[in-house]
Amino acid sequence: xxxxxxxxxxxxxxxxxxxxxxxxxxTIFATSLPAPTAQSSTSYQFWFKLLNNLAAxxxxxxxxxxxxxxxxxxxxxxxxxxxxxxxxxxTIPETKP
Numbered sequence: 001x002x003x004x005x006x007x008x009x010x011x012x013x014x015x016x017x018x019x020x021x022x023x024x025x026x027t028i029f030a031t032s033l034p035a036p037t038a039q040s041s042t043s044y045q046f047w048f049k050l051l052n053n054l055a056a057x058x059x060x061x062x063x064x065x066x067x068x069x070x071x072x073x074x075x076x077x078x079x080x081x082x083x084x085x086x087x088x089x090x091t092i093p094e095t096k097p
Contacts, residue, residue, distance in 0.1 A: 029051075
């Protein structure tokens with residue numbers, strides 16, 4: 001039995017394995033995208049949310065909490081600059097599991 005014959009006789013198994021591999025690859029790609037920063041374009045924010053929604057990373061796609069992002073300090077300073085206030089050092093409280 002050749003490899004091609006094996007594949008043709010086990011189409012469901014081959015389809016399941018290829019679907020799992022493609023889904024895993026896409027999920028890894030979407031998860032590896034860095035979170036949008038305050039300076040990110042609206043286009044990047046759109047693609048970040050869309051790809052994470054498609055990869056079922058809903059907690060990343062729907063998360064609007066600035067505190068849990070790695071750019072919390074930048075976001076606070078940008079907000080304060082827009083309000084005409086001085087920059088401050090912000091300490092992020094530890095999150096409880």
